[in-house]
Amino acid sequence: MGIFDFFKSRPQKSAQTAKERLLIIVAQQRGERGTPDYIPRLKIELLEVIRKYVNVDPSAVQVNLQKEGEQELLELSVVLPDKDGG
Amino acid sequence: MSEVIVVTSGKGGVGKTTSSASIACGFARRGKKVVVVDFDIGLRNLDLIMGCERRVVYDFVNVINNDCSLKQALIKDKRFDNLSVLAASQTRDKDALTQEGVERVLNGLREDFDIIICDSPAGIERGAHLAMYYADRAVVVVNPEVSSVRDSDRVLGLLASKTSKAEQGSGSISEHLLLTRYSPERVASGDMMSVADVEEILGLKVIGVIPESQSVLAASNAGVPVILDEASEAGMAYDDAVARMCGDERPMRFTELKKKGLLNRLFGGG
Numbered sequence: 001m002g003i004f005d006f007f008k009s010r011p012q013k014s015a016q017t018a019k020e021r022l023l024i025i026v027a028q029q030r031g032e033r034g035t036p037d038y039i040p041r042l043k044i045e046l047l048e049v050i051r052k053y054v055n056v057d058p059s060a061v062q063v064n065l066q067k068e069g070e071q072e073l074l075e076l077s078v079v080l081p082d083k084d085g086g
Numbered sequence: 087m088s089e090v091i092v093v094t095s096g097k098g099g100v101g102k103t104t105s106s107a108s109i110a111c112g113f114a115r116r117g118k119k120v121v122v123v124d125f126d127i128g129l130r131n132l133d134l135i136m137g138c139e140r141r142v143v144y145d146f147v148n149v150i151n152n153d154c155s156l157k158q159a160l161i162k163d164k165r166f167d168n169l170s171v172l173a174a175s176q177t178r179d180k181d182a183l184t185q186e187g188v189e190r191v192l193n194g195l196r197e198d199f200d201i202i203i204c205d206s207p208a209g210i211e212r213g214a215h216l217a218m219y220y221a222d223r224a225v226v227v228v229n230p231e232v233s234s235v236r237d238s239d240r241v242l243g244l245l246a247s248k249t250s251k252a253e254q255g256s257g258s259i260s261e262h263l264l265l266t267r268y269s270p271e272r273v274a275s276g277d278m279m280s281v282a283d284v285e286e287i288l289g290l291k292v293i294g295v296i297p298e299s300q301s302v303l304a305a306s307n308a309g310v311p312v313i314l315d316e317a318s319e320a321g322m323a324y325d326d327a328v329a330r331m332c333g334d335e336r337p338m339r340f341t342e343l344k345k346k347g348l349l350n351r352l353f354g355g356g
Binding site for chain 1: 230231232235236239240243246247273276277278279280283286287288
């Protein structure tokens with residue numbers, strides 16, 4: 001560090017940005033961890049079937065696999081659009 | 087009892103082979119019988135870092151295909167009697183490594199060695215999968231950089247699910263985080279994530295922190311693992327990491343910014 005560095009403005013802390021981004025990414029990755037590989041494909045196929053009848057948004061279909069003790073519960077929720085057809 | 091340790095990372099270029107070579111030498115220096123195995127089929131590199139590239143006759147794939155015995159393929163290190171290298175093949179055949187073959191070779195090595203270090207290729211494909219599959223312990227090499235940290239989290243997920251131990255429910259692999267290419271100066275200026283940042287993100291303590299160092303390149307140029315450069319900070323940091331892997335307590339070194347005197351601060355240098 002030379003004498004002139006004292007007069008420069010401090011650089012933005014990019015490490016802090018990196019950390020914040022990573023905390024989100026890692027939480028997301030860990031949420032997906034342990035779910036079976038077929039879930040993403042199942043979601044796509046379900047969406048195709050539903051779309052034959054109702055025009056729903058891709059984000060309207062949620063597939064969750066939950067474990068409750070010995071039982072595994074596959075939960076499917078579809079948010080249907082308004083009656084006027086969204 | 088013998089122990090299989092995989093050195094892995096997901097991302098390439100973070101220092102897996104450098105770390106494998108140094109960790110292997112570190113255990114050998116502590117009197118363990120050690121073999122280090124290059125799983126990077128097609129892109130053999132460990133032999134260069136270990137400095138034995140001219141003595142490779144048979145390789146890992148030759149052993150799997152029964153072209154030679156395991157003993158014939160093992161290259162004895164010139165510095166340590168109790169250290170051997172099993173080189174990767176340079177074949178372009180992706181399917182050269184078979185699960186059955188890898189298991190057979192590792193079982194053979196378990197009979198003669200205390201520590202078996204598996205130097206994983208980058209990625210999460212076949213070679214990387216097989217390198218970690220039979221491991222008892224894992225060293226995840228990570229740089230304080232976004233893509234490396236994300237990839238290492240993916241690899242931690244695979245270690246928890248896609249290994250023999252996890253699949254058979256016979257306990258879990260113990261995981262170590264090894265932070266490499268660390269620069270306390272850049273951490274101090276806010277341009278690099280700190281040890282604490284990486285530990286917080288991954289939820290795992292580091293087993294060692296290797297400072298970014300000129301001596302790493304010099305060591306690979308010479309074919310002498312950097313841990314053997316006892317004057318270098320990187321070498322000392324690797325020795326600390328191996329000591330901790332053996333259960334010793336060692337304080338972290340080289341992670342704090344060196345204090346500069348006032349004159350140094352004003353006029354730069356050093």
